[in-house]
Amino acid sequence: MTEIMERAAAKINLSLDALYVHPDGLHEWKMVMTCVDLHDTVRITTRRDARICVRTDSMFLPDDQRNLAFQAATLLQQEFAPNQGVTIDIEKHIPVSAGMGGGSADAAAVLRALNRLWQLNLSRAELAQRALVLDSDVPFCVYSETALVTGRGEIVTPLQATPDCWFVIAKPPVAVSTPRILSAASTPEELPHPNTETVIAGIQNQDLTLMASGMGNSLEAITENRIGEIRRIRQKMKQFGAITAQMTGSGPTVFGIAATHSRAQRIYNGLRGFCPEVYVVRPLKNQLKEQEMKHGI
Ligand code: ATP
Numbered sequence: 419m420t421e422i423m424e425r426a427a428a429k430i431n432l433s434l435d436a437l438y439v440h441p442d443g444l445h446e447w448k449m450v451m452t453c454v455d456l457h458d459t460v461r462i463t464t465r466r467d468a469r470i471c472v473r474t475d476s477m478f479l480p481d482d483q484r485n486l487a488f489q490a491a492t493l494l495q496q497e498f499a500p501n502q503g504v505t506i507d508i509e510k511h512i513p514v515s516a517g518m519g520g521g522s523a524d525a526a527a528v529l530r531a532l533n534r535l536w537q538l539n540l541s542r543a544e545l546a547q548r549a550l551v552l553d554s555d556v557p558f559c560v561y562s563e564t565a566l567v568t569g570r571g572e573i574v575t576p577l578q579a580t581p582d583c584w585f586v587i588a589k590p591p592v593a594v595s596t597p598r599i600l601s602a603a604s605t606p607e608e609l610p611h612p613n614t615e616t617v618i619a620g621i622q623n624q625d626l627t628l629m630a631s632g633m634g635n636s637l638e639a640i641t642e643n644r645i646g647e648i649r650r651i652r653q654k655m656k657q658f659g660a661i662t663a664q665m666t667g668s669g670p671t672v673f674g675i676a677a678t679h680s681r682a683q684r685i686y687n688g689l690r691g692f693c694p695e696v697y698v699v700r701p702l703k704n705q706l707k708e709q710e711m712k713h714g715i
Pocket of ligand 1: 519
């Protein structure tokens with residue numbers, strides 16, 4: 419029996435721009451995304467039979483074909499290893515339905531793990547290309563490093579790591595349906611648009627203030643109109659000293675940026691009584707890249 423562990427890191431959208439809607443109903447995106455050091459752990463164990471089994475420690479998650487990790491394993495099994503089964507154990511830490519890409523991160527971790535386990539030698543680009551059918555965030559999660567993401571989510575252009583900073587992440591106790599928010603965003607010309615180029619320039623120059631000045635999320639106002647807490651959390655974060663604060667993905671999670679740990683701690687303390695789920699995290703540097711170099715992918 420062989421066992422492989424993979425980390426599945428949560429993502430945040432430093433910028434999210436909805437450009438237009440394709441005839442197939444999918445959005446054309448332009449997003450700068452990064453990962454933070456809040457992660458699920460995915461353990462893959464080989465089986466004697468050809469079944470794919472998912473086990474999670476969360477009662478809110480499906481453990482059958484509805485789980486994105488299951489779908490990811492099925493995808494590679496059908497193409498490369500029809501007789502080889504695996505058990506996938508997911509230790510969940512990323513908030514669910516939060517806009518932090520938890521399901522996509524788990525699916526991407528399964529793709530990376532099976533690529534190693536079955537010695538498929540697929541490049542990240544080859545894995546990402548297959549990943550789009552699972553969810554628009556999975557290609558990015560295959561890379562799990564700061565990147566510009568365009569197309570329907572399948573074009574991932576890695577960038578430098580973000581300038582050093584702290585993120586305070588607050589998830590209000592409500593779930594958001596991404597499909598509902600996306601259908602309300604069917605006329606992107608009416609939505610606000612971030613300045614993606616400024617975000618990228620801030621990253622390239624390692625200038626946190628410049629990066630923050632270009633940030634924005636086209637979907638924020640839509641979700642905020644349904645869940646008023648989002649606006650209040652953003653305001654509180656700024657009041658306690660965040661350089662900026664915005665929603666990630668389709669929400670409802672909000673993150674604030676601080677240049678120092680003490681400032682992040684102040685924002686965290688200010689939010690604790692107000693929002694039940696608050697985290698202080700750092701950007702995930704390019705650990706996956708290093709891991710891949712070690713494994714020769
Ligand atoms: P998205 O914006 O893609 O919907 P999200 O980050 O807002 O993602 P997720 O935590 O990925 O939210 O969960 C979205 C949905 O995916 C939930 O309904 C959940 O039941 C389902 N799901 C399937 N597999 C997983 C998984 N492994 N982890 C979390 N959610 C999963």
